[in-house]
Amino acid sequence: MELYKQQKIKIYNSLSNQKEDFIPLIEGYVGMYVCGPTVYSNVHLGNVRTFMSFDLVYRYFKHLGYKVRYVRNITDAGHLENDADVGEDRIAKKARLEEIEPMEVVQQYTVDFHNVLRKFNLLPPNIEPTATGHIIEQIEIIKNIIDKGLAYEVNGSVYFDVLKYNEKEHYGILSGRNIEDAIHNTRTLDGQSEKRNPQDFALWKKAQPEHIMRWPSPWSDGFPGWHLECTAMSTKYLGEEFDIHGGGMDLKFPHHECEIAQAKAHNNVSPVKYWMHGNMLILNGKKMAKSTGNFILPEEIITGDNDILSKPFPATIARFFMLQAHYRSILDFSNDALEASEKGYYRLMNAINQLKSIEPSKASTVDVGLWRQGCYDAMNDDFNSPILIAQLFEGVKIINALVDKKETLSSKDLETFKNTFNVFIFDVLGLENVTSVDNSEVLNNVVELLIKMRNEARVNKNWALSDQIRDELSAMGVHLKDGKEGTTFTL
RNA sequence: GGCGUUGUGGCCGAGUGGCUAGGCAGAGCUCUGCAAAAGCUUGUACAGCGGUUCGAAUCCGCUCGACGCCUCCA
Numbered sequence: 001m002e003l004y005k006q007q008k009i010k011i012y013n014s015l016s017n018q019k020e021d022f023i024p025l026i027e028g029y030v031g032m033y034v035c036g037p038t039v040y041s042n043v044h045l046g047n048v049r050t051f052m053s054f055d056l057v058y059r060y061f062k063h064l065g066y067k068v069r070y071v072r073n074i075t076d077a078g079h080l081e082n083d084a085d086v087g088e089d090r091i092a093k094k095a096r097l098e099e100i101e102p103m104e105v106v107q108q109y110t111v112d113f114h115n116v117l118r119k120f121n122l123l124p125p126n127i128e129p130t131a132t133g134h135i136i137e138q139i140e141i142i143k144n145i146i147d148k149g150l151a152y153e154v155n156g157s158v159y160f161d162v163l164k165y166n167e168k169e170h171y172g173i174l175s176g177r178n179i180e181d182a183i184h185n186t187r188t189l190d191g192q193s194e195k196r197n198p199q200d201f202a203l204w205k206k207a208q209p210e211h212i213m214r215w216p217s218p219w220s221d222g223f224p225g226w227h228l229e230c231t232a233m234s235t236k237y238l239g240e241e242f243d244i245h246g247g248g249m250d251l252k253f254p255h256h257e258c259e260i261a262q263a264k265a266h267n268n269v270s271p272v273k274y275w276m277h278g279n280m281l282i283l284n285g286k287k288m289a290k291s292t293g294n295f296i297l298p299e300e301i302i303t304g305d306n307d308i309l310s311k312p313f314p315a316t317i318a319r320f321f322m323l324q325a326h327y328r329s330i331l332d333f334s335n336d337a338l339e340a341s342e343k344g345y346y347r348l349m350n351a352i353n354q355l356k357s358i359e360p361s362k363a364s365t366v367d368v369g370l371w372r373q374g375c376y377d378a379m380n381d382d383f384n385s386p387i388l389i390a391q392l393f394e395g396v397k398i399i400n401a402l403v404d405k406k407e408t409l410s411s412k413d414l415e416t417f418k419n420t421f422n423v424f425i426f427d428v429l430g431l432e433n434v435t436s437v438d439n440s441e442v443l444n445n446v447v448e449l450l451i452k453m454r455n456e457a458r459v460n461k462n463w464a465l466s467d468q469i470r471d472e473l474s475a476m477g478v479h480l481k482d483g484k485e486g487t488t489f490t491l
Numbered sequence: 492g493g494c495g496u497u498g499u500g501g502c503c504g505a506g507u508g509g510c511u512a513g514g515c516a517g518a519g520c521u522c523u524g525c526a527a528a529a530g531c532u533u534g535u536a537c538a539g540c541g542g543u544u545c546g547a548a549u550c551c552g553c554u555c556g557a558c559g560c561c562u563c564c565a
Contacts, residue, residue, distance in 0.1 A: 344515065
């Protein structure tokens with residue numbers, strides 16, 4: 001029997017603001033869409049956190065035996081900057097500044113994105129579609145929405161008519177807003193607008209002469225609005241109605257709100273059953289964001305090349321650190337917190353390494369089934385990885401007690417225990433067992449110390465010791481050379 | 492200003508109306524020639540003020556603070 005029939009998941013649905021039983025549209029299958037990055041610059045650690053949160057979700061579904069179709073897009077058609085009416089496509093702007101092709105920008109940062117996620121051990125999605133690869137689909141959706149009277153064309157651009165939509169539907173259903181409030185609280189209007197209403201959003205934008213990314217359409221040579229791509233691609237690959245849509249909390253409004261409105265207008269059905277939003281990674285008390293410069297790059301964790309870091313950390317430790325917080329909580333990033341996680345991580349891995357050598361006994365003194373279900377209960381409760389990790393540390397205590405022969409497990413229980421422990425750590429949490437941190441500086445110092453001790457032995461004519469040091473180092477691959485200027489070594 | 496989230500012991504970070512989350516640090520113990528490491532044990536915290544309740548950190552109200560969104564954003 002598949003595990004998913006035994007383990008029932010509850011998911012916090014942003015649409016209802018409460019935990020709901022997860023019931024897939026088709027039993028045994030899960031359709032999941034996650035908003036991917038806009039590839040106009042390097043992803044920062046905050047971006048990684050969000051994708052990692054959904055990596056956890058994906059991994060757990062897979063572990064339970066669900067057939068998952070996980071779609072995560074690449075936004076390569078940029079977003080508009082500043083005022084939408086005069087704004088410029090981000091990718092196009094970057095390309096113009098760097099005097100390269102827009103697709104070079106896209107290619108460079110897409111490759112970077114993939115490299116980063118691989119280092120943090122994120123599984124690739126099943127489909128990773130691009131916005132520019134779905135221009136035709138987007139145009140078709142716009143046509144349909146215009147036909148239904150919920151969008152209008154002005155000067156070659158097309159806008160979604162939010163007020164009209166709101167007559168029959170609720171624009172703001174996801175973010176808990178009322179369109180009336182929004183109208184009354186409009187910020188200072190900047191300049192003249194083509195829009196009938198400030199809340200309207202672009203489905204298609206006419207390209208200005210300086211725009212280098214453009215496609216033909218019935219309305220103008222131009223480019224699609226940002227929100228539309230996700231509707232086009234999720235509909236195409238997951239259907240008009242699918243199970244889960246995820247993304248960062250900051251996309252809830254307006255991006256996801258607009259997606260709901262478009263999709264409903266287009267398909268006459270609410271597109272998503274469970275909306276999930278991952279919370280922000282905070283640095284210095286503020287959200288990480290490229291625009292403010294308050295961020296840390298994933299690579300900097302690994303190289304230690306950032307002033308706030310005391311040293312480099314393996315990527316998997318950063319992963320462990322982030323999974324120690326629930327995905328819906330804001331998480332504070334700091335060197336101290338990372339160091340604390342590092343110690344806990346090694347404790348966990350030491351236990352795993354000891355687990356291999358434990359011998360079974362005739363009977364069990366530990367209720368393995370209860371402990372195992374505790375692991376599942378944690379994940380079933382809205383993917384609560386911190387609780388799971390706490391449960392795994394209970395497992396660490398059990399392992400230590402087994403090593404000390406204070407507890408025993410039958411061979412069957414031991415098998416279950418080992419299997420569960422490994423599955424949750426490596427398959428579900430996606431951690432990697434980094435046993436030793438390769439630190440060439442430490443190695444250097446160690447060898448220098450041995451050289452010094454050997455030289456003292458030579459001065460004392462303690463040839464037995466000095467030769468022992470040289471020969472044993474040599475056996476380990478460290479070769480000493482006595483030169484006129486002193487002793488050096490090679491690896 | 493509007494909408495929403497949140498405020499937990501030295502630090503990070505879970506959580507439920509009554510029963511010790513967990514990690515790090517600290518303390519005690521075991522082990523050990525000494526030390527370290529490792530293991531075990533230990534922490535009565537929940538912004539403030541009211542209210543509901545037999546009982547609230549957990550529900551409600553107010554105050555104060557923090558954060559997110561309202562413009563691109565994971």
